[in-house]
Amino acid sequence: MSRLIRLWQRLSPAAAFDACVQPHIERLWRLAVRFQGNPSDAEDLMQDLLERAWQRREEIQQLDAPGPWLAKVLYRLHIDRWRRQGVHSQLVNWEELEETSDLMPAVSEEQAVLTAIAASEVLAAVDRLPEAQRAALLLHDGEGYTVEEVATIVDVPVGTVKSRLHRARAGVRHHVAEGTKSPPAACIEMEGPGEKQ
Amino acid sequence: MTDCHTVQQSFDDLRAGTIRPGQAAHVRRHLQRCAACRAFYQDVSHLRSALAEPVPPLPRRLSERVKRRYRLPQRVAVAAMLLLLVGGFVLRTDLVGVAQSPSFVEDWTRKTIDLALDSEKALPGVHIRLELPLGVEVEGRPGERVLAWQDDLDAGANRLSIPLMLEQGAKGELVASVEHDGRRREFRIGLGEEAR
Incomplete structure (x- = not known):
C-alpha cells in the first residue's frame, strides 16, 4: 500500500471505502445478477451490500483481501432474500444430505452433453440446482473464487464445497441430458450459512 | 465408479x-x-x-446513488500544490505551483489539495495537522474543523491528497502544519472565492 493511500485513509473514510470496495464491484455485480437472476433484484441486493459494507467499513479496511468478505455478505443477503421469498417448502436435515453426497455415483454419460447446447440453456439448467450447489458453482466456476474462498464465503468445510461442486456439475449435465421437468430441488434443500454455525 | x-x-x-x-x-x-x-x-x-457469459452492465444509477449517498470523492484536477521539504530535522516550505479545476455538487465546490512532503530520510512519528476555515470540509469528515494525526514519513516523496468541499461563498486559509522532534513548520493555502 502506497504512502499516499495510507495518508488518504486517515483523512477520508469515504475515499478509503471507495478504494477498498470499488475494485470488487464488477465481480460482485456479476455475482448478484447470477444469484438473483435479473438486474433489478441484483441492484437491490447490491444496494443492501453496500449499505452493510459502509456500516462495517473500518473492519473492511483492515482486511488484506476484502473481496471474499464482500462476497460472503452478498451471499448471506442473497440467502436471506431467498428464504423470505419462501422458495423452500420442506425442511430437510442438511447433515443427512451432506452425508449422502459421497454415495452419489459419478455421472456415467460417455459423451459430453453440454458442448452442443447454447449457454442460455446451460444457465437455465444451473438455475434448477439446489441453492447451495448453485451458489458454490456460481462462486467457483462462474466468478473464479478458489475452493477455500468459497468455503469461507458459504461457511462450510472445503470438502463440502468440493462435494457440492461435483454434484452441481453432475446435476447440470443430468438436467440437460434428461431434459427433466421435475421441480427444482431447491424446494427441499434449504441449507443456509447460518445453520452450519 | x-x-x-x-x-x-x-x-x-x-x-x-x-x-x-x-x-x-x-x-x-x-x-x-x-x-x-x-x-x-x-x-x-x-x-x-x-x-462466464456477460451480464447486463452495472446500472449507472446504482453507482450514482451510492456516490451521492456516501459522497464518494471524484478525483478532480489538482487544485493546489504545496511542497513541504523536510530535510533531516529542518523543515522548509515552498509553494511550487497552483492549478485548479473544481467540480460542482449542488451548492458545494469540490477541490483537491495535494501536499507533497519530501524527506531526505525516513521520519517516524511526524505530527500532521490541518485547520480548515468556516464553510470548508474534508470530504467524508463533515463538521470537523481540525484534523490531526501522527504518521511516519518515508524517505523521499510522501504525497497526501486532501479532498475538500467548499460551501458557496466560503473563503479563508487552510493551515497545514508538520511537527517533528520539537520543530514545527506551518503553511497557509488560500481557499474560496479569491483562490478560484
Whole structure:
C-alpha cells in the first residue's frame, strides 16, 4: 500500500471505502445478477451490500483481501432474500444430505452433453440446482473464487464445497441430458450459512 | 465408479496445479481410458464458459446513488500544490505551483489539495495537522474543523491528497502544519472565492 493511500485513509473514510470496495464491484455485480437472476433484484441486493459494507467499513479496511468478505455478505443477503421469498417448502436435515453426497455415483454419460447446447440453456439448467450447489458453482466456476474462498464465503468445510461442486456439475449435465421437468430441488434443500454455525 | 468419482473431484486441483504429481499422473491415465470422465471434463469446461457469459452492465444509477449517498470523492484536477521539504530535522516550505479545476455538487465546490512532503530520510512519528476555515470540509469528515494525526514519513516523496468541499461563498486559509522532534513548520493555502 502506497504512502499516499495510507495518508488518504486517515483523512477520508469515504475515499478509503471507495478504494477498498470499488475494485470488487464488477465481480460482485456479476455475482448478484447470477444469484438473483435479473438486474433489478441484483441492484437491490447490491444496494443492501453496500449499505452493510459502509456500516462495517473500518473492519473492511483492515482486511488484506476484502473481496471474499464482500462476497460472503452478498451471499448471506442473497440467502436471506431467498428464504423470505419462501422458495423452500420442506425442511430437510442438511447433515443427512451432506452425508449422502459421497454415495452419489459419478455421472456415467460417455459423451459430453453440454458442448452442443447454447449457454442460455446451460444457465437455465444451473438455475434448477439446489441453492447451495448453485451458489458454490456460481462462486467457483462462474466468478473464479478458489475452493477455500468459497468455503469461507458459504461457511462450510472445503470438502463440502468440493462435494457440492461435483454434484452441481453432475446435476447440470443430468438436467440437460434428461431434459427433466421435475421441480427444482431447491424446494427441499434449504441449507443456509447460518445453520452450519 | 468410486475411482471416477475421485477423478472427477480432482479436476479443480488439476486445473489449479495444486494436485500432487503422482495423483496428477493417475488422473491423466484415468482420463485416457475413461470416456465418461473425459466427457465430464469437457462439460465442466463448457459449463465454465457459459457462466462466464456477460451480464447486463452495472446500472449507472446504482453507482450514482451510492456516490451521492456516501459522497464518494471524484478525483478532480489538482487544485493546489504545496511542497513541504523536510530535510533531516529542518523543515522548509515552498509553494511550487497552483492549478485548479473544481467540480460542482449542488451548492458545494469540490477541490483537491495535494501536499507533497519530501524527506531526505525516513521520519517516524511526524505530527500532521490541518485547520480548515468556516464553510470548508474534508470530504467524508463533515463538521470537523481540525484534523490531526501522527504518521511516519518515508524517505523521499510522501504525497497526501486532501479532498475538500467548499460551501458557496466560503473563503479563508487552510493551515497545514508538520511537527517533528520539537520543530514545527506551518503553511497557509488560500481557499474560496479569491483562490478560484
